[in-house]
Amino acid sequence: MEIKVLKDILSANDQIAQENRQLLDSKGVFTINVMSSPGAGKTSLILETIRRLKGDVKIGVIEGDVSSSIDAETIGKEGVPVIQINTGGECHLEASMTYRALSNLPLQDIELLFIENVGNLICTAEFAIGAHKNLVISSTPEGFDKPLKYPLIFTVADIVLINKIDLLPHVKFDAAAYKKTVKNLNESAEIFEVSCTTGQGIDRWLSWLQNQLRNR
Amino acid sequence: MHELAITQALIGLVKEHAEKVGAKKVGRINVVVGELSGFVGQSVEFYFDQMSAGTIMEDAKLTFKTIPMAGRCRDCGKEFEIKEMDWTCPSCKGKSIELIRGNELFVESIEVD
Numbered sequence: 001m002e003i004k005v006l007k008d009i010l011s012a013n014d015q016i017a018q019e020n021r022q023l024l025d026s027k028g029v030f031t032i033n034v035m036s037s038p039g040a041g042k043t044s045l046i047l048e049t050i051r052r053l054k055g056d057v058k059i060g061v062i063e064g065d066v067s068s069s070i071d072a073e074t075i076g077k078e079g080v081p082v083i084q085i086n087t088g089g090e091c092h093l094e095a096s097m098t099y100r101a102l103s104n105l106p107l108q109d110i111e112l113l114f115i116e117n118v119g120n121l122i123c124t125a126e127f128a129i130g131a132h133k134n135l136v137i138s139s140t141p142e143g144f145d146k147p148l149k150y151p152l153i154f155t156v157a158d159i160v161l162i163n164k165i166d167l168l169p170h171v172k173f174d175a176a177a178y179k180k181t182v183k184n185l186n187e188s189a190e191i192f193e194v195s196c197t198t199g200q201g202i203d204r205w206l207s208w209l210q211n212q213l214r215n216r
Numbered sequence: 217m218h219e220l221a222i223t224q225a226l227i228g229l230v231k232e233h234a235e236k237v238g239a240k241k242v243g244r245i246n247v248v249v250g251e252l253s254g255f256v257g258q259s260v261e262f263y264f265d266q267m268s269a270g271t272i273m274e275d276a277k278l279t280f281k282t283i284p285m286a287g288r289c290r291d292c293g294k295e296f297e298i299k300e301m302d303w304t305c306p307s308c309k310g311k312s313i314e315l316i317r318g319n320e321l322f323v324e325s326i327e328v329d
Binding site: 001002003004005006007008009010011012013090091092094122123125126127148149151152155180183184185187 | 225311
């Protein structure tokens with residue numbers, strides 16, 4: 001006997017992601033899922049954002065890594081609530097892992113939550129975690145062909161940052177071609193150039209962020 | 217490791233639907249996979265063999281139907297298959313393409329006794 005199922009394999013994950021979103025909404029926590037390849041600058045961007053918004057916005061962080069708590073320790077020094085998730089081999093965060101981390105954060109004291117996903121451009125795009133916005137960071141040394149090689153993640157991005165823009169004179173990165181490819185995949189994605197080292201473009205990112213917080 | 221999580225989810229979903237009809241055995245699981253979904257069938261089969269042992273879907277055959285990537289040109293509205301990651305409209309050469317097929321990942325049906 002054949003039974004029609006017609007159900008998304010990741011529907012269980014999607015369901016928990018929706019519950020996460022409801023929890024975050026009920027506590028008024030605006031949440032950003034930060035995705036990139038390893039080393040593109042997820043932690044650096046979060047650190048820079050915390051330093052610049054300290055006192056104005058109450059920030060919390062969930063750190064997702066395969067192993068280690070290096071990132072959580074670095075973020076913890078800034079005096080913001082942080083929870084480390086070790087995925088133990090999984091190459092992405094899932095909604096259930098995120099839920100457990102949310103349960104251990106003082107959500108009532110957080111207005112803006114960054115969830116730093118595992119450094120990976122493939123699977124992170126497939127598993128919803130319940131965030132309000134997806135941020136994808138590319139960095140200039142990675143080369144400008146990433147949106148062509150890993151298109152899916154760019155189709156789910158709300159905002160794309162090109163980090164390490166200060167290295168542009170030293171690396172082969174055609175910013176115009178990169179932006180065009182991203183826009184072709186995802187017309188509505190915003191794209192900003194930033195450098196967490198020199199601070200270039202960070203103001204623009206922060207004003208986007210504050211705008212989101214005002215309009216949530 | 218991506219496929220491990222997918223296989224776990226797949227087994228859960230099949231179990232739920234098989235139990236609903238009181239099935240004793242699942243013989244076949246028909247999965248639909250979009251080309252862009254980053255899904256490696258061989259790897260899922262590998263995990264499935266290990267993880268289904270001792271369950272009602274032990275020895276079930278997995279079949280994968282691949283859905284090619286397709287896009288719609290935002291300039292002229294043409295729908296076309298995206299081949300070799302060439303996101304160019306064959307009609308007007310436009311480059312602004314909306315993905316309309318290719319990121320599917322679902323269980324279409326199961327065959328049970």
